Amino acid sequence: MKLQTTCIICPRGCRLTVEDDLTVSGNSCPRGERYGRQEATDPRRSVSSTIRIDSTLVKMCPVHTSAPFPKAKIPALMEAIKPLSAKAPVHMGEAVCQNLLGTGIDLLISEDIER
Amino acid sequence: MKKTVDILIIGGGAAGLGAALGAVEAGAKEILLVDRKNRLGGILTQCVHSGFGLKVFGEELTGPEFASRLARKLAETPVEVWLNAFVLSISPAKEALISSRDGLYQVSAKTIIYATGCLERTPGMIQLPGTRPSGVLTAGLAQLYLNEYGYLPGKKAFILGSGDIGLIMARRLSLEGAKVLGVAEIMPYSNGLVRNKVQCLDDFGIPLYLSHTVSRVYGNHHLEAIDLVKVDEEGKIIQGTEEHIECDLLLLSVGLLPNVGILKNAGARIGESKGAAVDGSLMTSLPGVFSAGNSLHVHDLADEAYLEGIEAGKAAVNCLKGVPEHRTMTPLSHNENIGYLVPSYYDESYLGDLLIKFRCRRPKEKCVIMVIADGEIIKTINKISMLPSEMEIIRIPKKLLKNNLKTIEVILEDRL
Structure with a gap:
């Protein structure tokens, strides 16, 4: 459709x-064409959230997915990261999971x- | 206690970090950066979503990543950083009173860069009718509670104002399990970016009510409900359209105002952006005191606040040799289609290009921007469309600007 x-x-x-044949129109650049195809076949979103951290500075540590995540699985992702926690020092780019x-x-x- | 520095930077957010890095690049050695928080980055650290860094790093980063990248850069410089420190006052003689962990300091600086960010408009400022129970808070404050303190401030939320922070919070609250009942916008168009409407509202099935506002807040101790109403073309409430909505959280995303308190107390003139009135080098009416970032005018992107900080940092270094004795201060003006513009003045003694930044008052299609100096058109730019939510930046090369100019006007008109 x-x-x-x-x-x-x-x-x-x-x-x-x-x-239907995945031709994209209305885009201004090649990235738009890729996005349109992806959205029609397997929509994904970047997800950012926070997890608990043992630190003297903050209570929560910001985290994000390393790539756009399948949209349908995002609620399950939020549940899966709820119990996670980190211990300072941490550095950007380190994998928590x-x-x-x-x-x-x-x-x-x-x-x-x-x- | 006393201390002397070349450059004092107030604020460690995007603009303050830019100012420090810009000043180092231009050759300054003795720089002190002061911030009230316990780590660098300002508001960026609570903006956990992505959308930062495209202009500066050429890739999309989250707010904390953008802050950490800049903080890592700063750590390689000789800039001295005081965290958990608050600037109480500054004087036109560039003496600052600073409350720090070690006690009270009097810091004497050759130049000061003021980069304290902006403040959110409050329920009082928009004269929100009804009671003032808990559960009514600004979107940025809710973002701080949720993202840095780990508290979910409500389960059933309504958002007033379609600014980007409100939209981002609609998504964030939804992801954390709260139900977001809707977003009301008093204007007939959304104030946020289209892509934020798509990924923050449409993805979660959250309705956007254009030409709507909140006409009443209910609840004595905690928020219980609100009335949502339609407004007419002039923004007046249409009686009889009230819809009663039960909720325990009302977020306000109704605009930002430059944080100018300390600068105003020192006697700096305020411009129509509600930030300091500055010249083309970002110097305020106080010689040797500069302003950049959201404390000067509210930016769309942290990247732009950072880049403006760099400009201020370089201009401050230029000023270390001596504050210009004579500032020409040619006034910049605009027609009614422009909401405000920065800078307020052009000082010909500054050797850099003139960057003019402004917003249109209403959405415009097919229009033309003209810059007119003493009656002569020196720059013309055709635009397909313009929105108040998108800041326009025009660079006027120094060579196009003659000396002894009396006026510089920026005109925005429909193209026939």
Whole structure:
């Protein structure tokens, strides 16, 4: 079925139309074409959240997925990361959890928290 | 206790970090950066979502990553950083009174860069009718509670104002298990980026009520409900359209205002952006005191606040040789289609290009921007569309600006 959607790759927000044969129109750049195809076949979103951290500076540590995550599995992802916690020092880019729900996507620390 | 520095930077957020790095790059040695928080990054550390860094690093980062990258850069410089320290006052002689962990300091600086960010508009400022129970808070405060303290401030939320922080919080609350009942926007168009409407509201089935506002807040101790109403073209409430909505959290995302308290107390003139009135080098009316980032005017992107900080840092170093004795201060003006513009003045003694930043007052299609100096058009830019939520930046090369200019005007008009 034909899909009408808005590209979320950059702030420009192009209106995309994706046909049944996955041809994309309305995009202003190749990234929009890739996004349109992805959205029609396997929609994904980058997910950011927080986990508890043992630190003298903060209670929560920001984390994010290493790649856009399958949209349908996001509620399960939020449940899966609820019990996670970290201990300072942590550094951005370190993996807290690998291969989340079998997707091959990792959960990464977003901030340097030294103590 | 006393201390002397070349450059004092107030604020360790995007603009303050930019100012420090810009000043180091321009050759300054004795720089002190002061921030009230316990770590660098300002508001970036609570903005856990991605969307930062495209302009500066060419890749999309989360707010904390953007902050940490800049903090790592800063750690390689000789800049002295005081955290958990608060600037109580500054004077036109560039003496600052600072409360720090070690006690009270009097810091004497050759130049000061003021980069204290902005404040959220409150329920009082928009004259929100009804009671003032707990559970009514600004979107950024809710973001701090949730993302840094780990508290979910409500289970059934309504959001007033479609600014990006409100939209981002709608998604964040939904992910954490709260039900977001809707977002009301008094204007007939959304104030946030289209992509934020898509991924923060549409993805979660959250309705956006355009031309709507909250006409009443109910609850004595804690918020119990609100009335949602339609407004007409002039923004006036249409009686009889009230919809009663039960909720335990009302977030306000109704605009930001530059945080200028300390600067105003020192006697700096305020411009129409509600931040300091500055010249093209970002110097305020107090010679040797600069301002950048959201304390000067509210930016769309942290990247832009950072880049403006760099400009201020370089200009401050330029000023270390001596504050210009004579500032020409040619006023910049604009027509009614422009909401505000920065800078307020052009000082010809500054050798850099003139960067003019402004917002249109209403959404515009097919329009033209003209910069006119003493009656002569020096720059024309055609635009396909413009939105008040998107800041426009025009660079006027120094060579296009003659000396002894009386006026510089920026005109925005429909294209025929």
